[in-house]
Amino acid sequence: MTGTVLALELSYWQESLLRVLGVLLAVLLPAGALVYTFLFKMMSFMQSRLGPMEAGPYGSIQLLAEVGKFLQKEDLVPAQADRRLFLLAPYIVVASTFLIYVVMPFGPDAHFTSLDTGIFLAMALSSVSVIGILVAGWASANKYSLIGGLRAAGQLIAYELPLVLAVVGVVIQAGTLNLQGIVAAQHQGEIFGWGGIGNPFILTQLVGFLVFLAATQAELAQPPFDMPVAESEIITGYMTEYSGMRFLLFFIGEFATAGAFAAIGATLFLGGWAVPFVDLDDNMMNIAGPLVLFAKVMLVSFLIFWVRFTFPRFREDQLQAFAWKFLIPISLVNILATMALKVAF
Amino acid sequence: MPKPRRLKIPGIFTGMKITLLELLRTMFPKRGIKTLIPSPTRGAVTVQYPHESEAPTPRARGVIALKSENCTVCMLCSRSCPDWCIYIEGHKTKAPPRRPGGKERTVSALDRFDIDYALCMYCGICVEVCPFDALFWSPEYEYSEPRLADLLHDEARLNEWMETVPDFEPYEAGSEAKVRKVPR
Numbered sequence: 001m002t003g004t005v006l007a008l009e010l011s012y013w014q015e016s017l018l019r020v021l022g023v024l025l026a027v028l029l030p031a032g033a034l035v036y037t038f039l040f041k042m043m044s045f046m047q048s049r050l051g052p053m054e055a056g057p058y059g060s061i062q063l064l065a066e067v068g069k070f071l072q073k074e075d076l077v078p079a080q081a082d083r084r085l086f087l088l089a090p091y092i093v094v095a096s097t098f099l100i101y102v103v104m105p106f107g108p109d110a111h112f113t114s115l116d117t118g119i120f121l122a123m124a125l126s127s128v129s130v131i132g133i134l135v136a137g138w139a140s141a142n143k144y145s146l147i148g149g150l151r152a153a154g155q156l157i158a159y160e161l162p163l164v165l166a167v168v169g170v171v172i173q174a175g176t177l178n179l180q181g182i183v184a185a186q187h188q189g190e191i192f193g194w195g196g197i198g199n200p201f202i203l204t205q206l207v208g209f210l211v212f213l214a215a216t217q218a219e220l221a222q223p224p225f226d227m228p229v230a231e232s233e234i235i236t237g238y239m240t241e242y243s244g245m246r247f248l249l250f251f252i253g254e255f256a257t258a259g260a261f262a263a264i265g266a267t268l269f270l271g272g273w274a275v276p277f278v279d280l281d282d283n284m285m286n287i288a289g290p291l292v293l294f295a296k297v298m299l300v301s302f303l304i305f306w307v308r309f310t311f312p313r314f315r316e317d318q319l320q321a322f323a324w325k326f327l328i329p330i331s332l333v334n335i336l337a338t339m340a341l342k343v344a345f
Numbered sequence: 346m347p348k349p350r351r352l353k354i355p356g357i358f359t360g361m362k363i364t365l366l367e368l369l370r371t372m373f374p375k376r377g378i379k380t381l382i383p384s385p386t387r388g389a390v391t392v393q394y395p396h397e398s399e400a401p402t403p404r405a406r407g408v409i410a411l412k413s414e415n416c417t418v419c420m421l422c423s424r425s426c427p428d429w430c431i432y433i434e435g436h437k438t439k440a441p442p443r444r445p446g447g448k449e450r451t452v453s454a455l456d457r458f459d460i461d462y463a464l465c466m467y468c469g470i471c472v473e474v475c476p477f478d479a480l481f482w483s484p485e486y487e488y489s490e491p492r493l494a495d496l497l498h499d500e501a502r503l504n505e506w507m508e509t510v511p512d513f514e515p516y517e518a519g520s521e522a523k524v525r526k527v528p529r
Contacts, residue, residue, distance in 0.1 A: 041385075045371040046364045050391040310364045311357075 019112055026101050026290075030259035030297055031252060032063050037298070038305035039255070046309050070251075073244035078141055081241065085139035090242065090249035092132030097253050099125040100260040105180045107273050107289030108281055118179040119171065122264055123164050126219065129257065130156045133228075136250075137238035148237020151316065152221060152228035158323040159218035159225075165331035166212040169205050169338045170268045183272035187280055197276040202269040207334045209269045211327050213303060216261040218323070220254060222304070224311035227319055258301060266296035398487075403511040405484035406467050410510050411458055411503035412528050415479035418453035422471035422480060430464035431471060432457060432497075460503065462488070463496040478528055481510040 010018070040062060044051030052059030077086055102125075103118040105111040115121055130153055137149015171177055174185035182201075189199025202209050218225035229237040239250050266272060273289030274280060285292075314322065373380050374388035392399045401407060418435030434457040440450040472480045483506045490496050513525045 042368060045368045045385060045389070048367060048371050048388070048390050050385055050389045050393070053393060306361060306364065310360050 023098055023101050023112065026104070026106070027098055027256045027259070028252070030263070030294065031256040033294075033298070034259055034262075034301050034305075035063055035255050036060065038301060042302075042305060043309045067248065070244055070248040073247075075244045075246060076241070078241050080141035082139040082141070085135050086241070087246070089132050089136035089139060089238075090246045090253070092135060093129045093253040094249050094256070096125050096128035096132065097256045097260055099128070100257075100264070103179055104260075104263055105183055105267065105272060105289075106293055107286040108283070110273075110286045110289055111180065114178065114180050117177050119167055119182065119264070119268070120177050122179075122260075123160075123167060126257070126260070127156065127160050129253070130160075133238050136242070140238070140241040142241050144234040145238050145240045148228050148234045148240065151234075152238060155218055155221065155225065155228060155319060155323075158320055159215045159327075162211050162323060162327035162331050163215035163219060165328065165335060166205075166208040166215060167268060169208040169331070169334050170201050172335065172338045172342055173201060173204060179267055179272070182268060183274050184280055186271045187274040187276075198271060198274070200269065200271040205269060205334070205338070207330060208338075209265070211331045211334070212265055212269070213300075213307075214327060215323075216258075216265065217304060217307060218319070219261065220258050220304075222254075222258070222308045224307070224314050225319060226313055227316050230313060258304060259297060262297045262300040262304060263293060265300045266293060270296045270300070272296070401484040401486060403484060403514065404482065405486075406469060406482050407484040407486040408462070408482075408488060408506050409460060409465070409469075409472060409503070410481045410483040410485075410506035411500065412479045412481070412507055413455055413458065413500060413504055415477045415528060416455050416458065417477055417479075418455055419476070421474050421476065425470050425474045427468060427470065428461075428464040428466055430461040432459040432461070455500065458500040458503065459497050461497045463493050478525075481507070481527060483507075483509045484511065485509045 036059075040051045040059065052062035055062040055065045077083055100122050102112045103115055103122050105114065105118075133152045133156070134149050137145045137147075137152070140146070170182065174182040176182060176185065186200050187198045191197075191199050191203065221228045229239065234240070239247060242250060273285065273293040275285075275288070275292055278285060278288075371388040372383045372385050375382060375384060386393075418433060420433055423429075423431040423433045433455070435453045435455050437451055438454045440452045442449055469482065472482055485506055488496075488498070488502075510527050512527055515524055516522060
């Protein structure tokens with residue numbers, strides 16, 4: 001983003017304020033939309049229920065009611081807890097989510113920063129949440145929290161690898177780490193010499209896309225990979241001792257991260273904010289781009305949540321075996337094949 | 346002839362098909378061209394309780410109703426109640442003779458018959474044990490109270506519920522037992 005927005009000269013602090021508001025908007029709106037559309041409604045319909053219906057038409061402002069409820073609750077800290085770390089942990093988790101959006105492109109000029117190492121930074125920042133989760137598990141002074149935290153750490157580290165390896169395939173094909181560059185590469189790509197709809201990488205990197213989805217599911221600790229918060233065994237794992245505002249932060253973190261990963265997936269595999277037949281530099285895309293990206297995010301998160309509401313939980317050893325023995329080899333093969341084809345063509 | 350081998354779809358996709366079909370069935374329950382109008386309120390099995398109420402089955406154990414005229418203050422129900430939630434008080438009194446010139450009859454009059462629904466666990470032993478057809482199950486269920494103590498319902502209230510008791514259903518064909526009648 002340059003110093004001008006809609007032909008207005010902005011000073012540094014005005015621009016920073018706009019960016020803060022923009023990140024808040026970009027994180028909270030999709031997170032709310034995901035929770036309402038998928039967690040409240042789609043899950044209910046899949047179980048032949050109606051979901052929330054009382055707050056607003058079709059329960060549309062139920063989420064505000066939930067937030068209000070959480071804000072009223074007492075902020076409990078266990079007596080034995082490591083108080084400062086306990087209070088800090090949710091912020092680490094949420095911060096890692098917010099920071100992913102820093103490199104996310106929403107249009108030709110609508111991005112917070114356009115780094116040349118964009119996707120690398122996003123992957124690195126997304127794994128910061130492991131630290132927050134471990135801190136939460138340790139600082140709670142509760143055996144369930146500790147086990148949950150350790151399980152989460154083991155799982156997130158295991159699934160970080162296939163996630164990154166799946167992204168590597170796209171990066172090789174696009175030839176750049178810059179997310180704007182990846183969007184441009186897909187828009188200008190050609191399918192066997194035909195450049196009609198560009199070349200969304202889901203066509204060439206289908207294996208990568210599926211691995212990315214599976215790894216994303218595990219990174220979010222969602223069913224069927226919800227061993228860290230398995231409520232029948234360890235209550236809610238690292239979130240057990242949290243209440244009120246801090247629990248809400250974990251909750252926002254979970255669904256905002258789902259939105260963030262869906263946005264990364266949409267950018268890497270579905271062409272991001274770009275639409276076929278519309279020029280990349282078209283100024284209109286600064287307004288339409290975010291909406292296009294949002295539509296693609298909803299599509300990817302539909303897949304994520306569809307799987308979430310369908311399958312029962314993996315056992316801990318199955319979960320690790322799935323990452324190490326299946327996803328990682330497959331994504332390595334994918335990388336090798338991509339490399340070979342990249343050199344061949 | 347060997348069976349033609351059908352292409353086996355992995356269970357992982359079958360599961361996803363099931364949830365997707367249920368989603369579509371709930372969202373688009375209408376047939377024909379109207380299929381495209383999402384109307385989940387018709388598709389879902391949910392009954393939006395305060396706005397519409399569910400019709401309970403006729404034998405539902407909602408509340409226990411009392412036919413005071415049939416009660417002889419025998420205390421069987423009260424004594425068989427596992428929770429001791431039935432309170433009965435009565436006194437002896439004289440009733441006029443059946444035939445003119447006969448002796449006055451001694452009968453028990455009911456002073457108090459309360460059931461504490463805060464204690465009642467709906468086991469139905471009192472209904473089973475009553476030899477005089479005074480206690481019946483009613484499917485009525487809307488009698489919650491803001492105060493716990495107000496769940497002690499008195500004789501008048503129990504008599505009101507008598508109107509909601511449905512008739513006994515006829516037994517299956519060939520049964521020789523006579524169908525019981527609800528005293529009205």
